[in-house]
Amino acid sequence: MTILDFQQVSFVRDKNYLLKAINWQVKKNEHWAILGLNGAGKSLLLQMITGSLWPSSGQRTVLGERYGKTSVPDLQRRIGWVSSALQSKFYGRDLAEEIVLSGLYSSIGLYESYEEEQLIQAKALLADLGLSHLIHRSYHVLSQGEKQFVMIARAMMAQPEILILDEPCTGLDLFAREEL
Structure with missing residues (x-):
């Protein structure tokens, strides 16, 4: 079962890509660590999982729910x-x-x-x-x-x-x- 599925997720601020074309899948019972320098976009990526930040482009599915087609508060719980x-x-x-x-x-x-x-x-x-x-x-x-x-x-x-x-x-x- 796929817990998380990012397809071509990008985030642009002031015409600069902070995240570009991220493809990422997490399966049930997997544990991930995201490592990188300050400003690399780790927290941005995590905020997109929680729905507190929306990408500039791409699709996100979390726990089988696709953002844009589900209740964000219900998913956040x-x-x-x-x-x-x-x-x-x-x-x-x-x-x-x-x-x-x-x-x-x-x-x-x-x-x-x-x-x-x-x-x-x-x-x-x-x-x-x-x-x-x-x-x-x-x-x-x-x-x-x-x-x-x-x-x-x-x-x-x-x-x-x-x-x-x-x-x-x-x-x-x-x-x-x-x-x-």
Whole structure:
């Protein structure tokens, strides 16, 4: 089964190709790492998977859904995404478990009602990742590494079919990198 299929995907900004004619397929149970220098287009490519960025040309199919012919918000709920750019969008007063819980809705903050069972699930996920000490702690008092691990827990909350880690070690010390 094909999880991801990019056909002739290009991205042009100011008449310059940042990505040009990308053909890429990912099959179920494959794990990929995209390596390259700063500015090479790695994050652009990942944003196209999540639907937060649209190519200038080409076609993308993710999880059997073709962009342009499917509901982007519904598809985004099936994709877990961790990015340092996402980290800065959260409110400092939110508790770690609330941020994890927001992963169910792919939202920044909680705007929908939730069941107590879902909050328990968010806390259990933090505990499973060795982060039970962060429960009831405000996001703004967490270290950079703790915030990154909360973001990973958030991405896993909805049990995504794809998990994308965009520079997951940014801001992590040596020990946190090893743990990740």
